[in-house]
Amino acid sequence: MTSTDVAAAASAPTVSHESDLLRFATAGSVDDGKSTLIGRLLYDTKTLFEDQLSAVEAVSAARGDEYTDLALLTDGLRSEREQGITIDVAYRYFSTPKRKFIIADTPGHIQYTRNMVTGASTADLSLILVDARKGLVEQSRRHAFLCSLLRVPHMVLCVNKMDLVDYSQEVFDRIAEEFTAFATKLDVPDLTIVPISALKGDNVVNRSENMPWYSGCSLLHHLENVHIASDRNLVDVRFPVQHVIRPQTSDTLDYRGYAGQVASGVIKPGDDVVVLPSGFTTTVASVETADGPLEEAFPPQSVTIRLADDLDVSRGDMLARPNNQPRSTQDVEALVCWMDETDSLRVRGKYAIKHTTNEVRAVVKELKYRLDINTLHRDEDAEALELNEIGRVKLRTTKPLLCDEYRRNRETGGFIIVDEATNRTVGAGIITG
Amino acid sequence: MSDYRVSHLDTLEAEGIFIFREVAATCQRPVLLFSGGKDSIVMLHLAQKAFAPARIPFPVMHVDTGHNFPEAIEYRDQRVADLGVQLIVASVQEAIDSGFVTEPPGGSRNRIQTPVLLDAVEKHRFDALFGGARRDEEKARAKERIFSFRDEFGQWDPKNQRPELWSLYNGRVHPDEQIRVFPLSNWTELDIWNYIAEQDIPLPSIYFAHDREVVERDGMLYAVNEFLAKRDGETSQVRRVRYRTVGDASCTAAVASEADTVEKVIAEVAATRITERGATRGDDRASEAAMEDRKREGYF
Numbered sequence: 001m002t003s004t005d006v007a008a009a010a011s012a013p014t015v016s017h018e019s020d021l022l023r024f025a026t027a028g029s030v031d032d033g034k035s036t037l038i039g040r041l042l043y044d045t046k047t048l049f050e051d052q053l054s055a056v057e058a059v060s061a062a063r064g065d066e067y068t069d070l071a072l073l074t075d076g077l078r079s080e081r082e083q084g085i086t087i088d089v090a091y092r093y094f095s096t097p098k099r100k101f102i103i104a105d106t107p108g109h110i111q112y113t114r115n116m117v118t119g120a121s122t123a124d125l126s127l128i129l130v131d132a133r134k135g136l137v138e139q140s141r142r143h144a145f146l147c148s149l150l151r152v153p154h155m156v157l158c159v160n161k162m163d164l165v166d167y168s169q170e171v172f173d174r175i176a177e178e179f180t181a182f183a184t185k186l187d188v189p190d191l192t193i194v195p196i197s198a199l200k201g202d203n204v205v206n207r208s209e210n211m212p213w214y215s216g217c218s219l220l221h222h223l224e225n226v227h228i229a230s231d232r233n234l235v236d237v238r239f240p241v242q243h244v245i246r247p248q249t250s251d252t253l254d255y256r257g258y259a260g261q262v263a264s265g266v267i268k269p270g271d272d273v274v275v276l277p278s279g280f281t282t283t284v285a286s287v288e289t290a291d292g293p294l295e296e297a298f299p300p301q302s303v304t305i306r307l308a309d310d311l312d313v314s315r316g317d318m319l320a321r322p323n324n325q326p327r328s329t330q331d332v333e334a335l336v337c338w339m340d341e342t343d344s345l346r347v348r349g350k351y352a353i354k355h356t357t358n359e360v361r362a363v364v365k366e367l368k369y370r371l372d373i374n375t376l377h378r379d380e381d382a383e384a385l386e387l388n389e390i391g392r393v394k395l396r397t398t399k400p401l402l403c404d405e406y407r408r409n410r411e412t413g414g415f416i417i418v419d420e421a422t423n424r425t426v427g428a429g430i431i432t433g
Numbered sequence: 434m435s436d437y438r439v440s441h442l443d444t445l446e447a448e449g450i451f452i453f454r455e456v457a458a459t460c461q462r463p464v465l466l467f468s469g470g471k472d473s474i475v476m477l478h479l480a481q482k483a484f485a486p487a488r489i490p491f492p493v494m495h496v497d498t499g500h501n502f503p504e505a506i507e508y509r510d511q512r513v514a515d516l517g518v519q520l521i522v523a524s525v526q527e528a529i530d531s532g533f534v535t536e537p538p539g540g541s542r543n544r545i546q547t548p549v550l551l552d553a554v555e556k557h558r559f560d561a562l563f564g565g566a567r568r569d570e571e572k573a574r575a576k577e578r579i580f581s582f583r584d585e586f587g588q589w590d591p592k593n594q595r596p597e598l599w600s601l602y603n604g605r606v607h608p609d610e611q612i613r614v615f616p617l618s619n620w621t622e623l624d625i626w627n628y629i630a631e632q633d634i635p636l637p638s639i640y641f642a643h644d645r646e647v648v649e650r651d652g653m654l655y656a657v658n659e660f661l662a663k664r665d666g667e668t669s670q671v672r673r674v675r676y677r678t679v680g681d682a683s684c685t686a687a688v689a690s691e692a693d694t695v696e697k698v699i700a701e702v703a704a705t706r707i708t709e710r711g712a713t714r715g716d717d718r719a720s721e722a723a724m725e726d727r728k729r730e731g732y733f
Contacts, residue, residue, distance in 0.1 A: 247487035290482035
């Protein structure tokens with residue numbers, strides 16, 4: 001990409017207080033043009049800086065590449081550059097006057113499924129790239145499946161390299177149709193499909209004149225306007241207590257506040273709340289921040305809640321509404337993605353679980369099946385989960401988890417599994433029941 | 434507020450506060466690295482908000498190269514006194530004087546900060562260190578976790594990072610291992626400046642345009658001071674400059690600027706086409722993977 005073939009760059013925002021934040025994860029197979037697309041988004045939004053570009057140009061030239069390898073912008077590690085592949089998630093940032101964006105640039109290779117899962121866990125939107133010449137490959141389906149499993153609310157399929165198929169509507173329609181049929185099976189709530197050429201810039205920032213048959217908007221326009229505010233759960237009040245604030249100073253001796261980030265729901269002073277797991281009820285006396293009290297708190301605000309009664313409340317407890325409580329259970333069913341290469345998940349294995357601000361120990365009671373993420377076939381004879389494998393397990397915990405089904409609440413439905421001997425994060429779980 | 438909109442700065446602030454509280458609740462001996470630079474100033478501001486009305490429940494530490502801009506040190510001491518937090522100074526000069534580290538030729542003390550930092554960590558038995566690094570600064574940092582595990586030698590292993598999902602951070606360590614914690618991971622330089630403006634946070638004067646005696650070297654403007662002498666053939670001149678980063682005075686360059694208010698700085702940062710490290714830090718130019726290599730040794 002040279003500076004001359006880039007359309008008029010978007011103006012950088014000077015006042016950003018009004019803009020909100022969209023997190024998206026990119027996925028796609030190795031040569032689908034993911035790095036080129038990211039490079040173009042960064043370049044066209046003035047986020048790619050001259051010194052970064054010239055550094056990449058210099059490395060490309062020194063290696064004798066025919067063209068500037070934009071993948072070097074995102075492959076930041078020595079070993080990634082040596083091998084020419086992306087190993088780990090990289091986070092990239094750009095903004096337009098409307099929105100700020102965080103890109104989780106996840107590796108395409110199946111070997112790094114765990115990194116795809118990592119990037120998608122916090123994403124509002126997943127962006128899946130396919131090469132128009134190749135159509136849907138196994139990798140596209142696998143990534144779409146993982147994004148649907150992680151309940152990423154919005155999905156965009158970019159049919160890339162349209163310039164190499166003569167901007168053919170027929171090619172695009174065929175891929176779009178095939179993918180739509182596949183996505184229906186996965187329960188993808190919002191799917192948008194855009195024909196693009198990341199290299200030439202068609203439909204990335206501006207609508208392309210090369211595809212007059214396409215009536216939708218450009219990719220960037222979609223990213224700027226997709227409605228994400230209602231993706232948050234504002235119904236079920238869930239406030240995991242993170243830290244108890246008790247200033248030991250003379251003028252605040254009686255102060256006792258429960259600090260945390262609102263996981264879901266809207267909390268107001270005067271609301272009746274139940275403290276879990278103890279089950280005591282009280283009312284919210286105030287919702288406070290360092291900048292003063294709030295009339296209400298909602299996700300993702302970090303606040304401090306004071307209660308009307310003196311109760312025993314500590315980290316790991318949760319505030320909810322008496323008539324709308326999470327499940328409190330020691331028996332959890334979950335889909336687990338195993339992420340450790342040195343050890344595997346085994347039945348009767350014992351692990352530490354981190355769920356909201358709560359930490360418990362758990363034993364694997366049963367591995368119901370291992371899922372083949374390519375065919376969605378269930379192997380019920382499986383006895384272990386190895387690196388990058390996904391399976392359905394039954395866990396028994398030492399004390400209750402205060403949880404919801406992941407499909408209803410991403411914040412109270414997900415957990416990580418930690419090996420108590422090595423302290424490594426060895427797996428991630430999605431509560432299904 | 435009826436549509437429950439949350440601006441991106443509010444989202445970043447909420448995430449940062451969450452991270453500070455998470456470390457305070459789960460780690461035994463955290464410490465906040467504080468240099469008097471704009472990122473660590475925002476960190477201290479977030480830490481103060483996270484625990485208000487209580488005090489910040491951990492000390493702050495400055496790994497002092499001895500090559501400081503006096504304005505930054507003055508600011509550091511004032512801010513720490515205002516907040517009533519304990520300041521630990523890990524002195525590179527003392528480490529040189531005692532023979533613990535050897536001053537490299539050329540005068541940059543950047544690299545010998547690492548053993549001094551690790552020595553202080555060991556001495557104070559810190560298990561969690563807050564750093565102000567942002568992922569937008571550098572390509573190796575773009576790969577780093579918010580809770581970044583370091584082994585007993587303080588080393589980062591980019592191929593062996595703990596997966597980090599949702600906001601579930603794994604801060605468990607064995608004795609002598611540490612977690613480096615980066616609450617500003619998702620902030621950009623422009624976010625930092627917009628937040629400083631929004632929150633009206635005071636900064637050391639060197640961040641704003643002022644006249645300073647500088648020499649031009651490798652295309653960058655270095656201040657002439659006791660730590661940085663003119664080389665043969667170099668002539669100095671007084672230029673209107675400001676600093677985009679505040680690091681070791683021997684390797685941190687200024688940029689030509691007329692921006693003497695926060696608003697003007699924001700306009701300048703929004704328009705620039707050069708990254709802050711590319712424009713001002715000689716230490717990052719050493720090699721293609723200079724930052725990754727230093728982080729592997731234990732640097733932030």
